[in-house]
Amino acid sequence: MIEQVKGTQNIYQNESEKFLHVRQCFFDVFNNSGYSYIQTPHLEHSELFEKSIGENSEIVSKQMYQFNDKGGRTLVLRPEGTSSIVRYHAQNQKELTNQYSYFGQMFRYENPQKNRYREFTQGGVEIIGNLDSFSDFQVINDSIRFLNNLNLTFTLEINTIGSIDDRELYSKELYTYFKTHEDDLSDESREKLELNTLRILDSNNSLDSKVIQDAPVISNFINDISSQKYESLKSLLSNNNINFKENTRLVRGLDYYNDLTFEFINDDGVVLGGGGRYDRLAEILNIGSFNGVGVAFGIERIMNIIDIKNKSPKVYIIGIDIDKISRLCKLLDQNNINYSKPPRLSKINSQFKNAKNLGAKYVVNTDEDTIKDLENNTSIKFNVEVLIDN
RNA sequence: GUGGUCGUAGCUCAGUUGGUUAGAGCACCUGGUUGUGGUCCAGGAUGUCGCGGGUUCGAAUCCCGUCGAUCACCCCA
Numbered sequence: 001m002i003e004q005v006k007g008t009q010n011i012y013q014n015e016s017e018k019f020l021h022v023r024q025c026f027f028d029v030f031n032n033s034g035y036s037y038i039q040t041p042h043l044e045h046s047e048l049f050e051k052s053i054g055e056n057s058e059i060v061s062k063q064m065y066q067f068n069d070k071g072g073r074t075l076v077l078r079p080e081g082t083s084s085i086v087r088y089h090a091q092n093q094k095e096l097t098n099q100y101s102y103f104g105q106m107f108r109y110e111n112p113q114k115n116r117y118r119e120f121t122q123g124g125v126e127i128i129g130n131l132d133s134f135s136d137f138q139v140i141n142d143s144i145r146f147l148n149n150l151n152l153t154f155t156l157e158i159n160t161i162g163s164i165d166d167r168e169l170y171s172k173e174l175y176t177y178f179k180t181h182e183d184d185l186s187d188e189s190r191e192k193l194e195l196n197t198l199r200i201l202d203s204n205n206s207l208d209s210k211v212i213q214d215a216p217v218i219s220n221f222i223n224d225i226s227s228q229k230y231e232s233l234k235s236l237l238s239n240n241n242i243n244f245k246e247n248t249r250l251v252r253g254l255d256y257y258n259d260l261t262f263e264f265i266n267d268d269g270v271v272l273g274g275g276g277r278y279d280r281l282a283e284i285l286n287i288g289s290f291n292g293v294g295v296a297f298g299i300e301r302i303m304n305i306i307d308i309k310n311k312s313p314k315v316y317i318i319g320i321d322i323d324k325i326s327r328l329c330k331l332l333d334q335n336n337i338n339y340s341k342p343p344r345l346s347k348i349n350s351q352f353k354n355a356k357n358l359g360a361k362y363v364v365n366t367d368e369d370t371i372k373d374l375e376n377n378t379s380i381k382f383n384v385e386v387l388i389d390n
Numbered sequence: 391g392u393g394g395u396c397g398u399a400g401c402u403c404a405g406u407u408g409g410u411u412a413g414a415g416c417a418c419c420u421g422g423u424u425g426u427g428g429u430c431c432a433g434g435a436u437g438u439c440g441c442g443g444g445u446u447c448g449a450a451u452c453c454c455g456u457c458g459a460u461c462a463c464c465c466c467a
Contacts, residue, residue: 003440062465
């Protein structure tokens, strides 16, 4: 037996129904709201993510599937989607402002658990180019429509983390503060002190909560322009009856964000999706200077909380005479009628039972040339017109 | 990367202090019954007991390692 790779999934049956449902819903909402689907490579040069996400982020330092190909290139399986789209935009669309959507597999070398896999699916959108508050608004607003269409309940949390310069200043201040309270911090938080000070704010270790409570707040370090933008987005959301919760400790994991950050969180605290503004990413990559805002959803996380019933076939054909049943297939094909069928011609009783279990509406018995309506249990002579009329 | 729990048939699980040829239910297959068909009867196929080593006359069972699943930490979507 060859085992499958750790942290990967086979998505099938009820799970694949959910997957296709979420994907359908994703494209129905976003691709009918101005976004164009883009598919970028799963392989990228390591350099792209080292620069964009940040070299001392956990994703880059520990979690990338990285290897050298036979031409000596250092490549990775992409750990996220935004950087590739920014790279594309710089290559081909630098002067324009575009709305992109993407949906596909990402790879991170993590220890798997619920809602976290090594190969997983993200769907998201990005607006890249010259942006304003309406750009931010629509990404959030369209995201809400997507989640609502899936009948999910969630909370929108937002924050502003200011410019990258603001954040550096704040980070230094925070470092000084935590350094003096080092003894009161949990082991995990103490580890983060040197490289990732900001993330200590995210800790849900009760040991840390008291120290965090009295820590300097980011709002005191935000520059005026960023604050104004944040205020105007908040009033834009309020004016449109969009509920949100401000969370001044919402610091997202990727280094390239500035100003706006937001997350959609369900009742169990699972982050279904998140995003924010990344106005300096192109500069960090040294490929241009344009703004960006985007969101990404964890498709498996959504699949894990929705519940859908399997689709039932409308017409199921059975029979043990291979000539008769194949003739019927061709007849239905010619009339462009969809139908389900047994994988092979087993015992007629089994075939009938199978049709019933799948919840078929009509069963056509090609041995007898009859069609049965399983809902009201009536059987009549089969005539293709009956199906065409239905 | 760290820690807890767990790996026996496609699925859910039994399997005694180590003891013949490893079991049940569901699902599946065949024949019959029913014939308005889904019921019922009879029979059938299916396992590297996660993998590798060790102890033993003998291991699904005990020990070690390893792989995987799951949950949590960490991290994140």
